[in-house]
Amino acid sequence: MSTNITWHNTTVEKGDYRKKNGHHSGVLWFTGLSGSGKSSIANQLNKLLYEKGVQTYLLDGDNVRHGLNHDLGFNEADRKENIRRIGEVAKLFADSGTIVLTAFISPYQEDRDGVRALLGENEFLEIHVDCPLSACEKRDPKGLYKKARAGEIKGFTGIDAPYESPDKPEAVVKSDQFNVQECAEQILTLLEDKNWIKGKEGA
Secondary structure: OOOOOOOOOOOOOHHHHHHHHOOOOEEEEEEOOOOOOHHHHHHHHHHHHHHOOOOEEEEEHHHHHOOOOOOOOOOHHHHHHHHHHHHHHHHHHHHOOOEEEEEOOOOOHHHHHHHHHHOOOOOEEEEEEEOOHHHHHHHOOOOHHHHHHOOOOOOOEOOOEOOOOOOOOOEEEEOOOOOHHHHHHHHHHHHHHOOOOOOOOOO
16 A cells, blocks of 8 residues: 555535535446346446436446456456456545446455445445346357357356355346346336435425
């Protein structure tokens, strides 16, 4: 850790941003197997929130690895560092009064709990996009399962690397039973119920 540094307090704080934006801020952490629909659901929810005038930002696993985390691979240590960095970035967005949606496999419960610990009470909602491996493998939108089964990709989550389902997620969406729009609407209702955003009647 760096030394000879000092934390500088700011005049405009999280509560001020929330008041200006007219809604709560925090992190929606979408986790699930590759092909479960995390990115699609998060993207659709982001669109719904945008249409409601909510200040949001979407962090997608593949997109982040093109920039901020381009130097990381997929071994266990790099996966942990990937999630640690995203957690810190997500916290900055939450502090700015933004609802940030993150879509990452994030296979280890310890790493997801680490992100939760960075944030305050009612600032982290873990959303398990629950889809059976067989369904994800059948979809295989990127052809990754086929490559993993053929031995072309090593350490692939769900095949020869573990995925730890969330212990106590705030929400579970069954993406093999509901379409993308329906899953997004389920999370939208959760945000209204938790008073992150205004409900249909503006309550």
